[in-house]
Amino acid sequence: MKISFRPHHFLCTLGFQGKGYSPGFVQNYWQIVIALHQNEELPIQVVQHVDSVCGLCPYNGNGVCATEEKIQTLDLRHSQILGISPGDHLTWKEAKERIKKQMTLQAFHKACQGCQWKSCGVCETALRELREEGP
Ligand code: SF4
Numbered sequence: 001m002k003i004s005f006r007p008h009h010f011l012c013t014l015g016f017q018g019k020g021y022s023p024g025f026v027q028n029y030w031q032i033v034i035a036l037h038q039n040e041e042l043p044i045q046v047v048q049h050v051d052s053v054c055g056l057c058p059y060n061g062n063g064v065c066a067t068e069e070k071i072q073t074l075d076l077r078h079s080q081i082l083g084i085s086p087g088d089h090l091t092w093k094e095a096k097e098r099i100k101k102q103m104t105l106q107a108f109h110k111a112c113q114g115c116q117w118k119s120c121g122v123c124e125t126a127l128r129e130l131r132e133e134g135p
């Protein structure tokens with residue numbers, strides 16, 4: 001399975017609990033999450049456009065996100081905090097290590113500001129749990 005993520009989707013994936021924009025979007029996202037859980041060494045390519053998560057999103061219109069401008073703001077903040085750029089490849093294991101080290105709770109509140117899912121709390125909970133894990 002080839003996986004690509006826009007920068008903000010690394011943290012979204014950490015917190016994914018089955019919520020999403022449509023049944024197809026959620027089903028596609030579960031397949032990605034399960035694949036990453038089964039093999040944390042799967043490489044993930046960082047991209048600056050629609051990615052594996054966007055595949056069945058109702059806001060993906062012919063390969064362009066309908067809220068691209070807003071999404072680019074999220075991507076820019078996440079890429080700066082995580083130190084990743086389009087074209088990079090990292091495994092899910094490496095991505096989690098980077099999130100754990102570099103995405104402080106303070107950084108999370110800045111990075112995810114404006115996201116409609118932020119207030120439901122699952123992303124913050126997943127981040128807290130990851131950062132509380134031992135080395
Ligand atoms: S809203 Fe845009 S960036 Fe988010 S999953 Fe849908 S198409 Fe992708």
Ligand code: SF4
Binds near residue numbers: 011012013112117
């Ligand atoms: S708050 Fe939004 S952008 Fe941030 S990790 Fe959660 S779903 Fe992704």
